[in-house]
Amino acid sequence: MIVVGGVTRLTDSGLSIVEWQPIVGTMPPITQQDWDVLLEKYRATPQYQQVNKGMSVDEFKSIFWWEYFHRVLGRLIGLVFFVPFVYFLVKKQIDRPLGIKLAGIFVLGGLQGFMGWYMVMSGLVNDPHVSQYRLTAHLGLAFVIFAAMFWVALGLLSPHREYSPANDKLQGLRRFSFSLSSLIFIMVLSGGFVAGIRAGLAYNTFPLMNGHVIPPDLFILEPWYRNFFDNITTVQFDHRLIAWILAFSVPIFWLKSRTVELQGTTRLACNLFLLMLAVQISLGIATLLHAVPIPLGASHQGGAVLLFAASLWVSHRLSLVTSTQSHGSTWLKNVIWGCIAVSMLFGLIYGVTTTGANPIGVPVIVGIGALLYFIPGFVATSRKHPNQTAIVILNIVAGWTFLGWVVALVWASLRIKPEDSQTAA
Numbered sequence: 390m391i392v393v394g395g396v397t398r399l400t401d402s403g404l405s406i407v408e409w410q411p412i413v414g415t416m417p418p419i420t421q422q423d424w425d426v427l428l429e430k431y432r433a434t435p436q437y438q439q440v441n442k443g444m445s446v447d448e449f450k451s452i453f454w455w456e457y458f459h460r461v462l463g464r465l466i467g468l469v470f471f472v473p474f475v476y477f478l479v480k481k482q483i484d485r486p487l488g489i490k491l492a493g494i495f496v497l498g499g500l501q502g503f504m505g506w507y508m509v510m511s512g513l514v515n516d517p518h519v520s521q522y523r524l525t526a527h528l529g530l531a532f533v534i535f536a537a538m539f540w541v542a543l544g545l546l547s548p549h550r551e552y553s554p555a556n557d558k559l560q561g562l563r564r565f566s567f568s569l570s571s572l573i574f575i576m577v578l579s580g581g582f583v584a585g586i587r588a589g590l591a592y593n594t595f596p597l598m599n600g601h602v603i604p605p606d607l608f609i610l611e612p613w614y615r616n617f618f619d620n621i622t623t624v625q626f627d628h629r630l631i632a633w634i635l636a637f638s639v640p641i642f643w644l645k646s647r648t649v650e651l652q653g654t655t656r657l658a659c660n661l662f663l664l665m666l667a668v669q670i671s672l673g674i675a676t677l678l679h680a681v682p683i684p685l686g687a688s689h690q691g692g693a694v695l696l697f698a699a700s701l702w703v704s705h706r707l708s709l710v711t712s713t714q715s716h717g718s719t720w721l722k723n724v725i726w727g728c729i730a731v732s733m734l735f736g737l738i739y740g741v742t743t744t745g746a747n748p749i750g751v752p753v754i755v756g757i758g759a760l761l762y763f764i765p766g767f768v769a770t771s772r773k774h775p776n777q778t779a780i781v782i783l784n785i786v787a788g789w790t791f792l793g794w795v796v797a798l799v800w801a802s803l804r805i806k807p808e809d810s811q812t813a814a
Protein backbone atom coordinates (compact mmCIF):
# COMPACT_ATOMS: atom_id res chain seq x y z
CA MET A 390 0.00 0.00 0.00
CA ILE A 391 2.80 2.42 0.90
CA VAL A 392 4.69 1.60 -2.30
CA VAL A 393 1.54 2.01 -4.43
CA GLY A 394 1.05 5.39 -2.71
CA GLY A 395 4.62 6.28 -3.68
CA VAL A 396 4.06 5.32 -7.32
CA THR A 397 0.80 7.30 -7.35
CA ARG A 398 2.76 10.37 -6.25
CA LEU A 399 5.74 9.74 -8.53
CA THR A 400 3.50 9.34 -11.62
CA ASP A 401 1.63 12.55 -10.68
CA SER A 402 -1.59 10.54 -10.59
CA GLY A 403 -2.83 11.66 -7.18
CA LEU A 404 -5.05 14.50 -8.37
CA SER A 405 -6.81 12.62 -11.15
CA ILE A 406 -9.91 11.73 -9.09
CA VAL A 407 -11.48 14.90 -7.79
CA GLU A 408 -14.11 13.45 -5.46
CA TRP A 409 -14.05 11.33 -2.34
CA GLN A 410 -16.83 8.75 -2.37
CA PRO A 411 -15.72 5.91 -0.09
CA ILE A 412 -18.55 3.57 -1.18
CA VAL A 413 -19.77 4.69 -4.65
CA GLY A 414 -16.22 5.55 -5.76
CA THR A 415 -15.22 1.88 -5.59
CA MET A 416 -16.98 1.19 -8.92
CA PRO A 417 -14.51 1.64 -11.78
CA PRO A 418 -15.49 3.59 -14.92
CA ILE A 419 -16.66 1.16 -17.61
CA THR A 420 -18.36 2.94 -20.52
CA GLN A 421 -16.92 5.74 -22.67
CA GLN A 422 -19.50 8.01 -21.06
CA ASP A 423 -18.09 7.22 -17.57
CA TRP A 424 -14.62 8.24 -18.78
CA ASP A 425 -15.94 11.42 -20.39
CA VAL A 426 -17.62 12.45 -17.12
CA LEU A 427 -14.43 11.80 -15.10
CA LEU A 428 -12.21 13.65 -17.57
CA GLU A 429 -14.64 16.56 -17.63
CA LYS A 430 -14.35 16.86 -13.84
CA TYR A 431 -10.55 16.61 -14.06
CA ARG A 432 -10.52 19.39 -16.70
CA ALA A 433 -11.75 21.81 -14.02
CA THR A 434 -8.65 21.23 -11.84
CA PRO A 435 -5.59 23.49 -11.78
CA GLN A 436 -3.40 20.46 -12.57
CA TYR A 437 -5.20 19.90 -15.88
CA GLN A 438 -5.24 23.58 -16.75
CA GLN A 439 -1.63 24.35 -15.82
CA VAL A 440 0.20 21.05 -16.42
CA ASN A 441 -1.86 18.58 -18.49
CA LYS A 442 -3.90 20.82 -20.79
CA GLY A 443 -5.24 18.94 -23.83
CA MET A 444 -4.73 15.51 -22.19
CA SER A 445 -6.47 12.71 -24.13
CA VAL A 446 -8.73 10.09 -22.53
CA ASP A 447 -6.01 7.46 -22.96
CA GLU A 448 -3.41 9.63 -21.21
CA PHE A 449 -5.94 10.38 -18.49
CA LYS A 450 -6.54 6.64 -18.00
CA SER A 451 -2.84 6.07 -17.23
CA ILE A 452 -2.86 8.50 -14.31
CA PHE A 453 -6.38 7.57 -13.22
CA TRP A 454 -5.69 3.88 -12.64
CA TRP A 455 -2.85 4.43 -10.11
CA GLU A 456 -4.96 6.71 -7.95
CA TYR A 457 -7.96 4.38 -8.33
CA PHE A 458 -5.85 1.34 -7.43
CA HIS A 459 -4.44 3.16 -4.38
CA ARG A 460 -7.91 4.07 -3.11
CA VAL A 461 -9.46 0.63 -3.79
CA LEU A 462 -6.50 -1.12 -2.13
CA GLY A 463 -7.06 1.06 0.96
CA ARG A 464 -10.71 0.06 1.13
CA LEU A 465 -9.85 -3.60 0.53
CA ILE A 466 -7.36 -3.54 3.40
CA GLY A 467 -10.07 -2.00 5.60
CA LEU A 468 -12.47 -4.81 4.64
CA VAL A 469 -9.92 -7.61 5.01
CA PHE A 470 -9.12 -6.20 8.46
CA PHE A 471 -12.67 -5.52 9.61
CA VAL A 472 -14.53 -8.73 8.65
CA PRO A 473 -12.17 -11.24 10.37
CA PHE A 474 -11.84 -8.82 13.31
CA VAL A 475 -15.60 -8.86 13.90
CA TYR A 476 -15.70 -12.64 13.31
CA PHE A 477 -13.02 -13.37 15.92
CA LEU A 478 -14.57 -10.84 18.28
CA VAL A 479 -17.96 -12.58 18.06
CA LYS A 480 -16.25 -15.96 18.51
CA LYS A 481 -14.58 -14.49 21.62
CA GLN A 482 -11.13 -15.37 20.33
CA ILE A 483 -9.78 -11.88 20.90
CA ASP A 484 -9.13 -10.74 24.46
CA ARG A 485 -9.92 -7.22 25.63
CA PRO A 486 -6.44 -5.62 25.36
CA LEU A 487 -5.95 -7.05 21.87
CA GLY A 488 -9.47 -5.96 20.85
CA ILE A 489 -8.79 -2.38 21.96
CA LYS A 490 -5.48 -2.31 20.07
CA LEU A 491 -7.05 -3.68 16.87
CA ALA A 492 -10.01 -1.28 17.13
CA GLY A 493 -7.50 1.58 17.52
CA ILE A 494 -5.66 0.46 14.38
CA PHE A 495 -8.94 0.30 12.47
CA VAL A 496 -9.82 3.86 13.55
CA LEU A 497 -6.35 5.03 12.45
CA GLY A 498 -6.97 3.36 9.06
CA GLY A 499 -10.22 5.34 8.66
CA LEU A 500 -8.40 8.52 9.67
CA GLN A 501 -5.78 7.76 7.04
CA GLY A 502 -8.46 7.59 4.32
CA PHE A 503 -9.67 11.00 5.39
CA MET A 504 -6.09 12.30 5.63
CA GLY A 505 -5.48 11.15 2.05
CA TRP A 506 -8.48 13.09 0.84
CA TYR A 507 -7.48 16.16 2.92
CA MET A 508 -4.10 15.96 1.16
CA VAL A 509 -5.65 15.66 -2.33
CA MET A 510 -7.90 18.67 -1.60
CA SER A 511 -4.83 20.86 -1.16
CA GLY A 512 -3.83 20.15 -4.78
CA LEU A 513 -7.23 20.99 -6.26
CA VAL A 514 -7.06 24.73 -5.60
CA ASN A 515 -4.83 27.27 -7.39
CA ASP A 516 -1.45 25.47 -7.14
CA PRO A 517 -1.54 22.01 -8.81
CA HIS A 518 0.66 20.40 -6.12
CA VAL A 519 -0.43 18.84 -2.87
CA SER A 520 0.82 20.50 0.30
CA GLN A 521 4.08 18.96 1.55
CA TYR A 522 2.75 19.15 5.11
CA ARG A 523 -0.31 17.09 4.30
CA LEU A 524 1.73 14.67 2.18
CA THR A 525 4.10 14.16 5.11
CA ALA A 526 1.20 13.76 7.55
CA HIS A 527 -0.32 11.11 5.21
CA LEU A 528 3.04 9.30 4.87
CA GLY A 529 3.74 9.57 8.61
CA LEU A 530 0.33 8.17 9.53
CA ALA A 531 0.89 5.28 7.09
CA PHE A 532 4.09 4.42 8.97
CA VAL A 533 2.33 4.78 12.36
CA ILE A 534 -0.39 2.33 11.22
CA PHE A 535 2.23 -0.04 9.85
CA ALA A 536 4.20 0.15 13.11
CA ALA A 537 1.08 -0.53 15.19
CA MET A 538 0.08 -3.55 13.07
CA PHE A 539 3.59 -4.93 12.94
CA TRP A 540 4.08 -4.53 16.69
CA VAL A 541 0.79 -6.28 17.48
CA ALA A 542 1.68 -9.06 15.02
CA LEU A 543 5.12 -9.50 16.59
CA GLY A 544 3.48 -9.73 20.02
CA LEU A 545 1.15 -12.48 18.77
CA LEU A 546 3.90 -14.37 16.98
CA SER A 547 6.36 -14.34 19.88
CA PRO A 548 4.32 -13.84 23.03
CA HIS A 549 6.89 -15.33 25.36
CA ARG A 550 9.57 -13.42 27.17
CA GLU A 551 13.14 -14.27 26.26
CA TYR A 552 15.11 -14.72 29.44
CA SER A 553 18.73 -13.82 29.20
CA PRO A 554 21.41 -13.75 31.91
CA ALA A 555 21.15 -10.49 33.90
CA ASN A 556 23.18 -8.00 31.95
CA ASP A 557 23.48 -4.25 32.51
CA LYS A 558 24.10 -3.64 28.83
CA LEU A 559 20.71 -5.03 27.77
CA GLN A 560 18.72 -2.11 29.16
CA GLY A 561 20.97 0.40 27.35
CA LEU A 562 20.75 -1.60 24.13
CA ARG A 563 16.99 -1.63 24.37
CA ARG A 564 16.84 2.16 24.80
CA PHE A 565 19.30 2.55 21.92
CA SER A 566 17.12 0.45 19.60
CA PHE A 567 13.96 2.42 20.50
CA SER A 568 15.83 5.68 19.82
CA LEU A 569 16.94 4.36 16.43
CA SER A 570 13.35 3.36 15.54
CA SER A 571 12.23 6.89 16.48
CA LEU A 572 15.04 8.44 14.44
CA ILE A 573 14.06 6.33 11.42
CA PHE A 574 10.49 7.57 11.83
CA ILE A 575 11.80 11.17 11.85
CA MET A 576 13.83 10.28 8.74
CA VAL A 577 10.61 9.11 7.07
CA LEU A 578 8.94 12.45 7.87
CA SER A 579 12.00 14.23 6.51
CA GLY A 580 11.71 12.09 3.32
CA GLY A 581 8.07 13.17 3.05
CA PHE A 582 9.19 16.80 2.90
CA VAL A 583 11.94 15.96 0.37
CA ALA A 584 9.35 14.28 -1.87
CA GLY A 585 6.68 16.93 -1.13
CA ILE A 586 8.70 19.90 -2.38
CA ARG A 587 10.56 17.83 -4.99
CA ALA A 588 13.87 18.53 -3.33
CA GLY A 589 15.24 15.34 -4.95
CA LEU A 590 15.40 17.20 -8.27
CA ALA A 591 18.06 19.61 -6.96
CA TYR A 592 21.65 19.03 -5.74
CA ASN A 593 21.94 15.71 -7.59
CA THR A 594 25.47 15.06 -6.35
CA PHE A 595 26.77 13.02 -3.42
CA PRO A 596 28.39 13.37 -0.89
CA LEU A 597 28.76 17.12 -1.59
CA MET A 598 25.79 19.34 -2.38
CA ASN A 599 26.96 21.02 -5.60
CA GLY A 600 30.49 21.26 -4.21
CA HIS A 601 29.49 22.25 -0.65
CA VAL A 602 29.51 20.25 2.57
CA ILE A 603 27.16 22.86 4.04
CA PRO A 604 25.38 24.75 1.24
CA PRO A 605 25.26 28.55 1.73
CA ASP A 606 21.51 29.13 1.27
CA LEU A 607 20.26 27.03 4.21
CA PHE A 608 18.49 29.95 5.90
CA ILE A 609 17.37 32.25 3.11
CA LEU A 610 13.65 32.17 4.00
CA GLU A 611 12.04 34.24 6.74
CA PRO A 612 11.05 33.40 9.45
CA TRP A 613 13.94 30.94 9.94
CA TYR A 614 11.83 27.87 10.77
CA ARG A 615 10.13 27.95 7.35
CA ASN A 616 13.44 26.77 5.86
CA PHE A 617 12.97 23.33 7.46
CA PHE A 618 9.74 22.79 5.52
CA ASP A 619 9.83 25.09 2.47
CA ASN A 620 13.48 25.52 1.45
CA ILE A 621 14.64 22.80 -0.98
CA THR A 622 18.27 23.17 0.17
CA THR A 623 17.54 22.87 3.90
CA VAL A 624 15.03 20.04 3.45
CA GLN A 625 17.50 17.98 1.43
CA PHE A 626 20.38 18.89 3.75
CA ASP A 627 18.38 17.66 6.78
CA HIS A 628 17.58 14.38 5.02
CA ARG A 629 21.27 13.83 4.30
CA LEU A 630 22.28 14.84 7.82
CA ILE A 631 19.93 12.32 9.46
CA ALA A 632 21.16 9.68 6.98
CA TRP A 633 24.74 10.35 8.14
CA ILE A 634 23.69 10.08 11.80
CA LEU A 635 22.01 6.74 11.03
CA ALA A 636 24.99 5.59 8.97
CA PHE A 637 27.15 5.89 12.09
CA SER A 638 24.74 5.07 14.90
CA VAL A 639 23.23 1.83 13.47
CA PRO A 640 26.67 0.16 13.04
CA ILE A 641 27.59 1.32 16.60
CA PHE A 642 24.35 -0.26 17.81
CA TRP A 643 25.17 -3.45 15.92
CA LEU A 644 28.68 -3.60 17.40
CA LYS A 645 27.24 -3.06 20.89
CA SER A 646 24.73 -5.86 20.28
CA ARG A 647 27.68 -8.20 19.61
CA THR A 648 28.88 -7.68 23.18
CA VAL A 649 25.61 -8.97 24.68
CA GLU A 650 24.42 -12.55 24.87
CA LEU A 651 21.36 -12.76 22.61
CA GLN A 652 19.22 -15.56 21.17
CA GLY A 653 19.53 -16.50 17.49
CA THR A 654 16.35 -14.70 16.32
CA THR A 655 17.33 -11.48 18.08
CA ARG A 656 20.80 -11.68 16.59
CA LEU A 657 19.26 -12.26 13.12
CA ALA A 658 17.06 -9.18 13.59
CA CYS A 659 20.14 -7.05 14.46
CA ASN A 660 22.01 -8.31 11.37
CA LEU A 661 19.05 -7.64 9.07
CA PHE A 662 18.70 -4.15 10.52
CA LEU A 663 22.30 -3.32 9.60
CA LEU A 664 21.93 -4.86 6.15
CA MET A 665 18.71 -2.96 5.46
CA LEU A 666 20.33 0.32 6.46
CA ALA A 667 23.05 -0.22 3.83
CA VAL A 668 20.42 -1.08 1.19
CA GLN A 669 18.28 1.96 2.03
CA ILE A 670 21.16 4.44 2.01
CA SER A 671 22.33 3.05 -1.35
CA LEU A 672 18.80 3.35 -2.75
CA GLY A 673 18.56 6.94 -1.44
CA ILE A 674 21.85 7.96 -3.06
CA ALA A 675 20.93 6.25 -6.35
CA THR A 676 17.50 7.98 -6.32
CA LEU A 677 19.21 11.33 -5.82
CA LEU A 678 21.97 10.86 -8.42
CA HIS A 679 19.43 9.83 -11.09
CA ALA A 680 17.02 12.67 -10.18
CA VAL A 681 14.21 10.41 -8.91
CA PRO A 682 13.26 7.90 -11.62
CA ILE A 683 9.99 6.16 -10.71
CA PRO A 684 11.41 2.62 -10.04
CA LEU A 685 14.14 3.99 -7.75
CA GLY A 686 11.83 6.45 -5.97
CA ALA A 687 9.31 3.66 -5.33
CA SER A 688 12.03 1.22 -4.16
CA HIS A 689 13.38 3.89 -1.80
CA GLN A 690 9.91 4.34 -0.32
CA GLY A 691 9.53 0.55 0.05
CA GLY A 692 13.04 0.35 1.52
CA ALA A 693 12.03 2.85 4.20
CA VAL A 694 9.23 0.47 5.25
CA LEU A 695 11.61 -2.49 5.43
CA LEU A 696 14.23 -0.54 7.39
CA PHE A 697 11.59 0.70 9.83
CA ALA A 698 10.23 -2.85 10.13
CA ALA A 699 13.73 -4.22 10.83
CA SER A 700 14.32 -1.62 13.54
CA LEU A 701 10.93 -2.40 15.12
CA TRP A 702 11.69 -6.10 15.05
CA VAL A 703 14.97 -5.46 16.88
CA SER A 704 13.20 -3.21 19.42
CA HIS A 705 10.51 -5.83 19.93
CA ARG A 706 12.98 -8.67 20.41
CA LEU A 707 14.97 -6.62 22.91
CA SER A 708 11.81 -5.61 24.78
CA LEU A 709 11.05 -9.33 25.18
CA VAL A 710 14.50 -9.92 26.58
CA THR A 711 14.53 -7.18 29.15
CA SER A 712 10.97 -6.21 29.94
CA THR A 713 10.12 -6.62 33.58
CA GLN A 714 7.08 -4.34 33.50
CA SER A 715 3.57 -5.74 33.33
CA HIS A 716 2.23 -6.11 29.79
CA GLY A 717 -0.89 -4.11 30.66
CA SER A 718 0.75 -0.93 31.88
CA THR A 719 3.27 -0.89 28.98
CA TRP A 720 0.71 -0.99 26.20
CA LEU A 721 -1.61 1.44 28.00
CA LYS A 722 1.25 3.90 28.39
CA ASN A 723 1.93 3.50 24.67
CA VAL A 724 -1.73 4.33 23.96
CA ILE A 725 -1.38 7.54 26.02
CA TRP A 726 1.89 8.53 24.34
CA GLY A 727 0.33 7.75 20.96
CA CYS A 728 -2.62 10.10 21.74
CA ILE A 729 -0.19 12.84 22.79
CA ALA A 730 1.90 12.39 19.64
CA VAL A 731 -1.19 12.44 17.38
CA SER A 732 -2.49 15.64 19.09
CA MET A 733 0.90 17.28 18.55
CA LEU A 734 0.90 16.18 14.91
CA PHE A 735 -2.50 17.81 14.39
CA GLY A 736 -1.23 20.90 16.26
CA LEU A 737 1.69 21.00 13.82
CA ILE A 738 -0.57 20.61 10.79
CA TYR A 739 -2.84 23.36 12.13
CA GLY A 740 0.16 25.58 12.89
CA VAL A 741 1.67 25.30 9.44
CA THR A 742 -1.50 25.32 7.36
CA THR A 743 -3.29 28.21 9.12
CA THR A 744 -2.10 31.72 8.43
CA GLY A 745 -1.21 33.58 11.61
CA ALA A 746 -0.69 30.43 13.71
CA ASN A 747 2.80 29.64 15.00
CA PRO A 748 3.98 26.23 13.64
CA ILE A 749 6.37 25.64 16.55
CA GLY A 750 4.28 27.21 19.33
CA VAL A 751 0.97 25.46 18.54
CA PRO A 752 2.29 21.85 18.76
CA VAL A 753 4.32 22.69 21.89
CA ILE A 754 1.26 24.15 23.63
CA VAL A 755 -0.89 21.22 22.44
CA GLY A 756 1.79 18.80 23.74
CA ILE A 757 1.89 20.43 27.19
CA GLY A 758 -1.93 20.48 27.27
CA ALA A 759 -2.04 16.78 26.31
CA LEU A 760 0.50 15.88 29.02
CA LEU A 761 -1.68 17.61 31.62
CA TYR A 762 -4.80 16.01 30.14
CA PHE A 763 -3.34 12.53 30.60
CA ILE A 764 -2.20 12.96 34.22
CA PRO A 765 -4.94 10.54 35.46
CA GLY A 766 -3.85 7.95 32.88
CA PHE A 767 -0.20 8.30 33.85
CA VAL A 768 -1.02 7.99 37.56
CA ALA A 769 -3.10 4.83 36.93
CA THR A 770 -0.51 3.10 34.73
CA SER A 771 2.45 4.05 36.93
CA ARG A 772 0.69 2.63 40.00
CA LYS A 773 -0.40 -0.45 37.99
CA HIS A 774 -3.94 0.25 39.16
CA PRO A 775 -6.17 -2.84 38.75
CA ASN A 776 -8.66 -0.73 36.72
CA GLN A 777 -6.05 1.09 34.67
CA THR A 778 -7.69 0.28 31.31
CA ALA A 779 -11.04 1.70 32.43
CA ILE A 780 -9.35 4.78 33.92
CA VAL A 781 -7.43 5.49 30.72
CA ILE A 782 -10.59 5.09 28.63
CA LEU A 783 -12.45 7.44 30.99
CA ASN A 784 -9.54 9.87 30.76
CA ILE A 785 -9.56 9.81 26.94
CA VAL A 786 -13.32 9.87 26.43
CA ALA A 787 -14.54 12.14 29.22
CA GLY A 788 -11.43 14.03 30.41
CA TRP A 789 -12.42 17.10 28.38
CA THR A 790 -15.56 17.58 30.54
CA PHE A 791 -13.19 18.31 33.47
CA LEU A 792 -15.57 16.37 35.74
CA GLY A 793 -14.47 13.21 33.90
CA TRP A 794 -10.83 14.25 34.36
CA VAL A 795 -11.30 14.77 38.13
CA VAL A 796 -13.15 11.45 38.52
CA ALA A 797 -10.39 9.63 36.59
CA LEU A 798 -7.68 11.27 38.70
CA VAL A 799 -9.42 10.45 42.00
CA TRP A 800 -10.04 6.86 40.84
CA ALA A 801 -6.40 6.48 39.74
CA SER A 802 -5.20 7.80 43.12
CA LEU A 803 -7.39 5.53 45.30
CA ARG A 804 -5.59 3.13 47.56
CA ILE A 805 -4.78 -0.23 45.91
CA LYS A 806 -5.03 -3.41 47.91
CA PRO A 807 -1.73 -5.34 47.63
CA GLU A 808 -3.46 -8.48 46.26
CA ASP A 809 -5.19 -6.37 43.51
CA SER A 810 -1.91 -4.81 42.49
CA GLN A 811 -0.39 -8.29 42.10
CA THR A 812 -3.30 -9.35 39.88
CA ALA A 813 -2.79 -6.25 37.70
CA ALA A 814 0.92 -6.96 37.29
Ligand code: HEM
Pocket residue numbers: 395399573576577578579580581583584585587588589595628629631632635669670671672673674675676677681686687689690691693696
Ligand atom coordinates in the same frame (compact mmCIF):
# COMPACT_ATOMS: atom_id res chain seq x y z
C1 HEM B 1 18.83 6.19 5.85
C2 HEM B 1 17.64 5.97 5.67
C3 HEM B 1 16.69 6.71 4.78
C4 HEM B 1 15.35 6.65 4.96
C5 HEM B 1 14.59 5.89 6.06
C6 HEM B 1 14.75 7.47 3.93
C7 HEM B 1 13.38 7.65 3.78
C8 HEM B 1 12.81 8.39 2.79
C9 HEM B 1 11.39 8.51 2.59
C10 HEM B 1 10.31 7.82 3.43
C11 HEM B 1 11.19 9.31 1.52
C12 HEM B 1 9.84 9.75 0.95
C13 HEM B 1 9.29 8.81 0.01
C14 HEM B 1 10.17 8.47 -1.16
O1 HEM B 1 11.02 7.58 -1.02
O2 HEM B 1 10.05 9.06 -2.20
C15 HEM B 1 12.49 9.70 1.02
C16 HEM B 1 12.69 10.51 -0.08
C17 HEM B 1 13.91 10.76 -0.63
N1 HEM B 1 15.13 10.37 -0.12
FE1 HEM B 1 15.46 9.22 1.50
N2 HEM B 1 15.73 7.99 3.13
C18 HEM B 1 16.94 7.56 3.61
C19 HEM B 1 18.18 7.89 3.09
C20 HEM B 1 18.42 8.68 1.98
C21 HEM B 1 19.72 9.05 1.46
C22 HEM B 1 21.06 8.61 2.05
C23 HEM B 1 19.50 9.83 0.37
C24 HEM B 1 20.50 10.47 -0.52
C25 HEM B 1 21.53 11.11 -0.11
C26 HEM B 1 18.07 9.97 0.19
C27 HEM B 1 17.45 10.67 -0.82
C28 HEM B 1 16.10 10.82 -0.97
C29 HEM B 1 15.49 11.52 -2.09
C30 HEM B 1 16.20 12.16 -3.26
C31 HEM B 1 14.11 11.48 -1.87
C32 HEM B 1 13.00 12.09 -2.75
C33 HEM B 1 12.40 11.05 -3.64
C34 HEM B 1 11.15 11.56 -4.34
O3 HEM B 1 11.03 12.74 -4.63
O4 HEM B 1 10.28 10.74 -4.58
N3 HEM B 1 17.44 9.25 1.20
N4 HEM B 1 13.45 9.13 1.82
